[in-house]
Amino acid sequence: MIWQLDIILLILVTAxxxxxxxxxxxxxxxxLLGAYSFMMCLLWAEMGAVDVAFxxxxxxxxxxxxxxxxxIHQTTRRTKD
Amino acid sequence: MKFFALIAVxxxxxxxxxxxxxxxxxxxxxxPPNTHVSPRYIEKSIEExxxxxxxxxxxxxxxxxxxxxxxxxxxxxGIVCILLLRRYR
Amino acid sequence: MINxxxxxxxxxxxxxxxxxxxxxALYVIAHGHYSPGGGFQGGCILGASFILMxxxxxxxxxxxxxxxxxxxxFISLGVIIYSGIGAVCLILGADYLDYGILNKIFxxxxxxxxxxxxxxxxxxxxxxxxxxxxxIFLNLVSGGEHEEAQE
Numbered sequence: 457m458i459w460q461l462d463i464i465l466l467i468l469v470t471a472x473x474x475x476x477x478x479x480x481x482x483x484x485x486x487x488l489l490g491a492y493s494f495m496m497c498l499l500w501a502e503m504g505a506v507d508v509a510f511x512x513x514x515x516x517x518x519x520x521x522x523x524x525x526x527x528i529h530q531t532t533r534r535t536k537d
Numbered sequence: 538m539k540f541f542a543l544i545a546v547x548x549x550x551x552x553x554x555x556x557x558x559x560x561x562x563x564x565x566x567x568x569p570p571n572t573h574v575s576p577r578y579i580e581k582s583i584e585e586x587x588x589x590x591x592x593x594x595x596x597x598x599x600x601x602x603x604x605x606x607x608x609x610x611x612x613x614x615g616i617v618c619i620l621l622l623r624r625y626r
Numbered sequence: 627m628i629n630x631x632x633x634x635x636x637x638x639x640x641x642x643x644x645x646x647x648x649x650x651a652l653y654v655i656a657h658g659h660y661s662p663g664g665g666f667q668g669g670c671i672l673g674a675s676f677i678l679m680x681x682x683x684x685x686x687x688x689x690x691x692x693x694x695x696x697x698x699x700f701i702s703l704g705v706i707i708y709s710g711i712g713a714v715c716l717i718l719g720a721d722y723l724d725y726g727i728l729n730k731i732f733x734x735x736x737x738x739x740x741x742x743x744x745x746x747x748x749x750x751x752x753x754x755x756x757x758x759x760x761x762i763f764l765n766l767v768s769g770g771e772h773e774e775a776q777e
Contacts, residue, residue: 457563457564503563504564506662507590507592507662507663507664509662510654510662510663510667511666511667514666514667514670514671514674515666515667515670518670518671518674519670519673519674519677519759522674522677522681522763523762523763523766526763526766526767527766529767530766530769584737585737585740586737586740586741586744587735587737587738587740587741588659588740588741588744589659589660590658590659590660590661590662592662592664593658593659593664593744593748594659594740594744596664597664597665597744597747597748598725598740598743598744601712601723601747602723604708604747604751605708605709605712605723607666608704608705608708608750608751608754608755609705611754611755611758612701612702612704612705612754612758614758614762615701615754615757615758615761615762616701618758618761618762618765618766619698619761619765622765622766622769622770623765623770623772624769624770624771626771
């Protein structure tokens with residue numbers, strides 16, 4: 457475990473999470489959530505939990521982003537608040 | 538109102554960070570999860586299940602009921618989505 | 627996605643990419659004993675290849691590959707494979723999901739029989755996860771109609 461890489465990844469995870477809840481466009485929010493999932497996957501892989509990282513990359517960054525976009529397609533793209 | 542919400546969030550976050558001080562270190566060999574059943578699984582996994590990946594043998598063999606329940610949850614999710622969303626005309 | 631559009635770049639790249647993705651998904655399921663992976667991840671990747679087909683082409687084209695009836699059968703088939711393997715162990719005289727007893731059928735050592743049982747279980751999980759992902763995405767993207775909207 458390299459602590460410099462850890463710090464960089466944690467900063468990126470936090471930045472993606474904060475950006476995903478502050479941005480007003482729901483489509484951008486879904487894509488940012490996918491980026492958050494990918495950063496989380498890198499963090500798991502860096503900690504040695506390769507199976508968890510694989511699951512996070514397949515489900516969090518792949519399938520759930522597609523589900524979010526499909527759900528946004530059925531509703532409005534802008535948030536009210 | 539928003540100010541009190543911010544205060545509540547910060548206090549909860551500080552409490553959670555304080556709670557993680559008691560957690561064992563990353564990869565500590567004397568932590569409770571690593572002392573009771575993990576060594577037995579890691580030592581006997583290859584000899585009992587002939588599976589080099591301990592995670593797979595744990596998930597599908599030693600904890601087979603757990604994975605069966607997980608599969609049933611996914612099955613239920615799929616059936617419920619069909620029941621709620623599908624519209625036949 | 628709903629409104630049908632023809633884009634030669636997207637369609638060609640998808641046609642080139644979908645078979646390697648499916649092959650990789652089968653590799654992830656089958657090689658879960660030796661490397662990271664397993665039924666859940668492989669099933670998700672296999673479902674993602676069909677989702678890519680829906681996005682690049684349209685729903686009708688995808689339903690020609692995997693029809694709704696087959697897909698719904700697959701959802702329950704995976705759980706039936708999983709619990710069926712457990713029931714076979716029960717019938718042969720061991721506990722439920724105790725794969726070591728399968729060596730009476732396959733004539734290998736009990737440890738290898740456990741590996742084979744694990745493999746069968748992974749296949750069941752993979753089939754269920756793939757079918758559920760495809761079904762949920764098709765229902766979500768078309769609002770339950772399963773056909774393209776008229777422009």
